[in-house]
Amino acid sequence: MTDSAITEEKLDAAALFALPKPAGECRIVVAMSGGVDSSVVAALAAESGAEVIGITLQLYDYGAATGRKGACCAGDDIRDARQVADRLGIAHYVYDHETAFREEVVETFADEYLAGRTPIPCIRCNMGPKFTDLLRMARELGADCLATGHYVRRIEGEAGVELHRALDPARDQSYFLYATTEEQLDFLRFPLGGLPKQEVRRLAERFGLTVAAKPDSQDICFVPDGDYAKIVKAMRPEGGRPGNIVHAETGEVLGQHPGIIHYTVGQRRGLEIGGLAEPVYVVELDAESAEVRVGPKRMLAVNAARIVETNRIGPLPAGELTAKVRSLSKPVPIILEGELGGGAECAIRFASPEFGVAPGQAAVIYAGERVVGGGWIEETFASA
Structure with a gap:
């Protein structure tokens, strides 16, 4: 065209x-x-x-x-x-x-x-x-x-208005809009x-707009230099509490860290740990003990996650469902267990082990191109 x-x-x-x-x-x-x-x-x-x-x-x-x-x-x-x-x-x-x-x-x-x-x-x-x-x-x-x-599509379906992924997958923002309610979607246009x-x-x-060549906005608009930990520490000084980096399997103390706010589940870089037989990743953060627990990549594998504060857009389809558990990840096949929507909690079970699923992120559920809903990841369950 x-x-x-x-x-x-x-x-x-x-x-x-x-x-x-x-x-x-x-x-x-x-x-x-x-x-x-x-x-x-x-x-x-x-x-x-x-x-x-x-x-x-x-x-x-x-x-x-x-x-x-x-x-x-x-x-x-x-x-x-x-x-x-x-x-x-x-x-x-x-x-x-x-x-x-x-x-x-x-x-x-x-x-x-x-x-x-x-x-x-x-x-x-x-x-x-x-x-x-x-x-x-x-x-x-x-x-x-x-x-x-926003780069998403609002489509009038047989059962009412639906939210679909953008035609351009590189620009799709549906992951960030899963919590849109049906009432809001009736009034919104994309x-x-x-x-x-x-x-x-x-x-x-x-149109002669001066912003034609303006750079795209950052994901986190209120973090001027990308240093989110600095923002967190300024607001919550206790976030700079140091602690141990511990091997999740052996319990061995491998080093120290300047605060758990500097780490996320799945992170490998910045650990500054040497002398290990295999690479290690952050597999768990314990805020109470200020421990950063690390382990081999296999320890990141999970087979299910519990999601809370869920929202549903339209009816649940009878066919296959997929889920994105990170904004840049591809949707993967899941089985939904429990009631989705209305703020209820439910679980998603992955068809194959998924890696780096972090509490605090969102799990967004799709039926093909349609956004079915989603919720916040509250807890993950390790693969056997």
């Missing part, structure tokens, strides 16, 4: 935003982070003929983020979003959400690391400020829908889910 064919198809308002009435009678609220993706969504919404309002949430300190590139929702990003709105001739509002973001996302992030878990703040953000609060604001503004730049990133940048150039 040519660039122009893609552009013409994607500029069809009905196909893009599934509006309930003619575009000229609709109001679309767009979540604008200041990046190229949400900016293109705003441009497409404006070109559809609908009234468009852009909303940017300021999520963390403006001063600390000034001048940063590849961030989100602060500093230059807010200015970029405003410039795009001015270019498009749409209304744009900035809401200070720093306190809520700190309480709901950043402090939870720190507490999870302190407990020896591996958190995913992007999911917490989507569950709270990004969708719950933005969606409420959009409704209060009388919008017909809330559109975002017009970029059928486009590869290069097409989005070409659209940005065609």
